[in-house]
Amino acid sequence: MAEPSIFFSEVNERQGVFHRRMFLMGGIAGLGLAALGARLAHLQIIETQRYEKMSASNQFNFRLVPPPRGLIVDRNGAILASNRPNFRLLVSRDEDIDTAATLKTLANFVPLDEARQARLVKDIKQTPKRVPVSVAEDMTWEEFSAINIRAPELPGVTADMGEVRVYPYGGAFAHVIGYVAKVNQEDLTPTGPNSDPILLHPGFRIGRQGVEKAFDLDLRGKPGARKVEVDANGREVSRDEAGDIAATAGKTIQLSLDVDVQNRALEVFGDESGAAVMLDCRTGDVLCMSSAPSFDANRFVRGMTGSEYRALANYERRPLLDKAITGTYPPGSTFKTMTAMAALEAGVDPEVRIGCSGGMYFGNRYFHCHKRGGHGMQTMRDALKNSCDVYFYTVAARIGPDRIARAAEAFGLGQTFDIGIPGQKKGVVPSTEWVRKHRPRDPKWHPGESLSYGIGQGMLTVNALQLAVMAARLANGRKALNPRLIRAIGGKELKSGAAVPDLPFAAEHIQYVREGMAAVTEAGGTGYRASQLGLGDILMAGKTGTAQVRSYAKGGPRGGVGMPWRYRDHGLFICFAPIDSPRYAMSVIVQHGLGGAVNAAPKAREIMRVALLKDPELRSRIEQPLPMPELPPETETEGGVPDDPIDVAAAPGSTAAGGPT
Incomplete structure (x- = not known):
């Protein structure tokens, strides 16, 4: 039987392979442990603060x-x-x-x-x-x-x-x-x-x-x-x-608004519909910009039900509409100031008299004056004072629409102003060019349209802010004032409305129109009764206006008296005070308010009184003591001793002498 053979070389080779693999795996494991240790050290030592923050962010x-x-x-x-x-x-x-x-x-x-x-x-x-x-x-x-x-x-x-x-x-x-x-x-x-x-x-x-x-x-x-x-x-x-x-x-x-003036404006309108805007004639600051009727903004903050909102939106006097800047209306006779300004610039002699017999024919149409019996012979000042339509029919037909439009635009009509809030409507200041652009089916200006234009009717529409700017520029007499509503933002004051160029009109022509407005509030003027301030020697100049909303030819009384509210004429009034040194100017529009003298001028008077009484300079003028009454010539001082003794018993009529008692 043969004995097994042992090959030591094979055993040694296998052991060598094992040892090499063991060292290789051990090295890899060692490197892994070293990397892990390094990473742990990095996380726990170097990035401790970062992970503390992340841990806190999970907690907080x-x-x-x-x-x-x-x-x-x-x-x-x-x-x-x-x-x-x-x-x-x-x-x-x-x-x-x-x-x-x-x-x-x-x-x-x-x-x-x-x-x-x-x-x-x-x-x-x-x-x-x-x-x-x-x-x-x-x-x-x-x-x-x-x-x-x-x-x-x-x-x-x-x-x-x-x-x-x-x-x-x-x-x-x-x-x-x-x-x-x-x-x-x-x-x-x-x-x-x-x-x-x-x-x-x-x-x-x-x-x-x-x-x-x-x-x-x-x-x-x-x-x-x-x-x-x-x-x-x-x-x-x-x-x-x-x-x-x-x-x-x-x-x-x-x-720039004044809380007392603004509140008074809303009070005087009551349930009526319209707008009132007041400007400082020196700076252009807007002291009042009221639209009536209004709504309680607190209801919108809390949340309004659908029925509540519909009630506001569907009410015929439209409380949600800002009538001061968004609503546009014919300016009526308040616009006669612009027709007068255009006529003066065109060379019309203001002292030449024009007869008014209650109306005039132009072509085959009869144009009525508001006074059926007529005003008689009128100068321009008389026509402004009495608001004679025939005078301004005649003048407007003579000078044409383009001169009137240039004057109106120079005084702020047909424009929007940078007052900081949206919603302004430009309205319409028509001219021959405007008709060509906006009336393509009938692009020609008809001569008869000039007559309506001259008295503030026809295609012409404006808003209350524009009318107030017009009044303020007239009152200032020199500067083309711009309205300023936002006075300061975060304590930084904005540019004044007086930082503007001068008006492109002769000073004497502006003064003449101002004198005509002063005549309106004098005895006999259309706005006399309703515009008396009752503040001593401080007087107010103004111009009344009544704007038709329907043709009188369609039936019903003139002005819409007794008619449903929506068929009544608008009442307007522009004014400034004091006359001798204008401080405040304003416009009032009473929607379907029947007439400027009847309804708009009394409201303007009450609002203007608040502004004048709040002004320290004017209040001191108002509160000046009245002059002492003149005393009669000196006579005997009561209770004094006469120079020469008098025998009372002998005096005529004395009871001691037996005379009558």
Whole structure:
């Protein structure tokens, strides 16, 4: 039997392979351990602070806080728009929350009808996860307390205190200031200021009209943040007030309006419809820009029901329309000042008399004067004083529409002004060129149209702001003043409305028209009775106007007396005061108000009185003591001793002498 053979070389080779593999694997394992150790050292030593912050961010979170919206104040600092505390109820979406059931439970504590609940369920579903949706605003303390007590039982529900916009003067400034409302999906943009996450916050509001809309970015401010501790699902469990980031309030917007003048304007209009605008004749500052009837802007902030909004929108006197800058009307006889200015510039002698017998024929049509019996022979000053239509028919036919249009545009009609808020309508100041562009079917100016144009009728339309600018430029007599509504933004004052070029008219012609306006408010003038201020020697100049809204040929009395409201004529009045040194100018339009002297001039008088009495210089003039009455020549001093003694008994008529008693 053969014995096995042992080959030592083969054993040694196998051991060598094993050792090499062992060293290779050990080296790889060693490198791995070294890399792991290096990484651990890097994480735990070098990046300690970074991961501490990340750990804290998992534990703490920041909730955006809306900034206080900037204030809006009047020229004297009276607050027109501010913020007040607001108890609100919020609900946010989460996977383990039955939103419909939660809202049904909340309806036991706050008013939530089924229709409102259905709308809220839809809103909450469309909102990103854990972004709260406002369910109720302006809760009472009892409602707020009841929700907070049950907070542990109501996941996703929060009752907290935020801020809401408030307008202390209600409707007086509603059209100028506008209002704020919740952010709609249409307001959000992928880039720009409207992409800021703060817009999704339920307490954030955006400007919708007027100053609130035009200066929304200035009024917004910079949002802050509230530091809170959260659980693994991101729910808030506690608050860390020390880590809060304060919000920065929005800028303060100062208007040139005067709260007392504006309030008085709304008072004098009452239930009537129209507008009043007042300007400072020296600076162009707008002291009053009122539209009536108005609406309470606070109702829009809280949220208005569909029926409430329809009631406002469908009311025939249109409270939602800003009649000061958006509504346009024929200016009526207030425009005769522009026809007179154009005539003077065209070389018409103002002292040449034109006869008025109550109307005149032009072609085959008879044009009436407002005074059926006629005014007799009239100079230009007489025609302004008496508002004689025949005089201005004649003058307008002589000078043509283009000269009248140039004068009107130079005094601010047919223009829009940079007052900072949107909504202005230019109206129409027609000319031969305008007719060619805008009346293609009949592009020729007909001579008879000049007659209506000369008395402020026909195609001509203006707004109340334009009429006030016209009156202010006439009153100033030199500068083509521009209105200034926004006085300062964040404490920085804006350019004055007086930083403008001079009017392109001879000073003596402007003075003549001003004298004609002064005659209107003198005894015998169309505006005399309604324009007396009763403020000592301070007098007011003006021009009345009545604008037709329908043809008298269609039947019914002239002016629309006794007719339905929408068929009555408009009443207008422009004025300035004091006559000797104009300080304030204004326009008043009473929609379907029958006549300027009857309805517009009395309103202008009451509004003007407030402005004059508030002016320190003019008030001191008004309050000057009356002159002492003249005393009769000196006679015997009562109780004095006569130079020569008198015998009382012998005096005629004395009882001692037996005379009569």
